[in-house]
């Protein structure tokens with residue numbers, strides 16, 4: 359916790375549950391990953407994390423909050439991307455954790471083929487909600503996930519909160535599904551082809567017409583399902599790296615339209631927003647502006 363992590367659990371390193379892998383492969387076969395073809399790669403490693411680190415005996419799953427709480431945010435950008443790039447921040451802190459523990463291990467922060475949400479469930483941190491993200495009770499889903507693979511065996515392991523990874527903790531709640539403006543969420547999970555988060559960050563080329571009218575609130579990511587969850591806490595992250603800079607907070611809609619490549623480099627140095635690249639971000643900003651213009655015209 360002194361390194362900024364909010365939850366941590368341990369599970370024995372073993373194969374991922376067959377039913378979970380089957381569900382994942384079925385999701386891929388339906389094309390719901392859109393153009394994120396990297397999700398189709400390394401299925402054997404995803405199935406068995408021991409292949410990522412020979413001799414691995416333990417998986418440690420950790421969460422780190424990016425929840426801004428009541429602090430000001432830049433409304434057009436998803437919370438997770440408003441501060442420094444989480445890959446760098448979390449990796450550095452996990453290196454310190456390994457040193458403190460005096461052990462060697464493999465650090466995984468989103469880039470390794472690890473079934474992160476499954477392991478978070480398996481390590482007893484929460485469950486996978488209907489919005490397909492990890493839900494930690496009384497904290498919600500504004501969380502980064504990371505893992506340590508260790509060759510040591512633990513003297514005690516955690517147990518999952520529910521017997522299956524999906525939805526059980528959600529009960530009858532469907533708020534995230536109802537909050538999704540594009541119907542990307544359903545009882546079958548998420549369809550990235552319709553998700554604004556995918557479309558504004560990962561998708562290259564023109565945005566599909568049907569996504570335009572939902573871009574009035576955001577131009578990089580979309581937190582609507584995450585914010586609709588009743589488990590979301592109002593407590594801000596203790597990690598200062600994830601708090602937006604004054605420069606970012608000061609950007610007005612007019613400033614965004616005028617954003618130059620040089621300003622972009624300065625504003626997003628060391629930021630996850632670089633993933634969309636300058637061209638992608640400007641495509642989104644212009645789409646967002648078009649929506650605002652047409653809303654203004656229809657009001658008049």
Ligand code: SF4
Pocket residue numbers: 489537538539540541542543548552553554555556579580581582583584
């Ligand atoms: S991020 Fe937005 S578009 Fe995507 S599933 Fe959530 S609410 Fe729907």
Ligand code: SF4
Pocket residue numbers: 487488489490493527528531532533534535586587588589
């Ligand atoms: S909003 Fe409701 S259904 Fe969706 S993840 Fe949260 S608890 Fe589950």
